[in-house]
Amino acid sequence: xxxxxxxxxxxxxxxxxxxxxxxxxxxxxxxxxxxxxxxxxxxxxxxxxxxxxxxxxxxxxxxxxxxxxxxxxxxxxxxxxxxxxxxxxxxxxxxxxxxxxxxxxxxxxxxxxxxxxxxxxxxxxxxxxxxxxxxxxxxxxxxxxxxxxxxxxxxxxxxxxxxxxxxxxxxxxxxxxxxxxx
Ligand SMILES: [Zn+2]
Numbered sequence: 001x002x003x004x005x006x007x008x009x010x011x012x013x014x015x016x017x018x019x020x021x022x023x024x025x026x027x028x029x030x031x032x033x034x035x036x037x038x039x040x041x042x043x044x045x046x047x048x049x050x051x052x053x054x055x056x057x058x059x060x061x062x063x064x065x066x067x068x069x070x071x072x073x074x075x076x077x078x079x080x081x082x083x084x085x086x087x088x089x090x091x092x093x094x095x096x097x098x099x100x101x102x103x104x105x106x107x108x109x110x111x112x113x114x115x116x117x118x119x120x121x122x123x124x125x126x127x128x129x130x131x132x133x134x135x136x137x138x139x140x141x142x143x144x145x146x147x148x149x150x151x152x153x154x155x156x157x158x159x160x161x162x163x164x165x166x167x168x169x170x171x172x173x174x175x176x177x178x179x180x181x182x
Contacts (some may be wrong), residue, residue: 025099028052029123029154031061032099035076036162039063046162047102049076051084051117054095060084076100077108081115092116101159103130103152109138112148119149123159 028050035048044064051060062079066072077100085091097119098112103126112120126134132150133139139150 024056025121025154028058028097028099029101029121031058032076032101033123033155033158033162035061035063035080036101036159039065039076040162040166042068044068046166047076047100049080049098049100051080051093052097052099053084053088054118059087059096073107075105075108076102077104078111081111081117085115094118097121099154101155102126102163103132103134105129106131106136106138113138113144113146116146117148119151121154122150122152123155124163125152125156 031050032048035050036046037048039048040046042063042065044067047064049060049062050058053059060080060083062076062083064074064076065079066074068074077098080098080100081093084093084096088096091114093115094117096115096117098117099121100108101123103122103124104112104120105126106129109131120132122132129135131138132152138144139147
């Protein structure tokens with residue numbers, strides 16, 4: 001198993017060359033987790049994401065809404081990427097970072113690679129669908145035309161606790177799944 005502070009391919013560096021002191025990573029992951037709580041409140045698997053531009057502005061955010069939208073692609077990362085690309089007026093998000101509360105799946109990692117994001121920071125490992133080493137490690141394939149830095153562990157315990165709470169309630173039939181169209 002991986003530890004809370006394990007890193008897949010750590011590279012905390014800003015575009016100005018200075019090192020992150022960790023507080024900004026915490027701040028952005030907190031925003032991603034706030035999105036995850038919104039998913040939880042809707043009865044969706046609680047995963048949230050934000051996209052941060054090269055100058056530190058949050059330009060995209062989203063949470064998992066696959067049930068509400070009846071859309072298997074409506075993962076948090078996809079929602080955040082779409083908003084960010086609209087904000088940038090460009091599908092390429094070069095220099096941007098994605099913070100997500102759970103390790104991205106294959107679909108999301110594919111979208112992330114197409115967007116040319118510079119860095120992924122995720123909170124909790126996903127041993128069921130994770131594509132950054134949880135199940136498979138797509139980054140291990142160096143034939144890919146774009147390499148994105150990946151690191152993990154920030155607010156991992158809180159993200160994991162929220163997911164556990166969600167699945168516990170679902171097993172107990174307590175889930176307030178909201179399938180109403182909005
Ligand atoms: Zn996904």
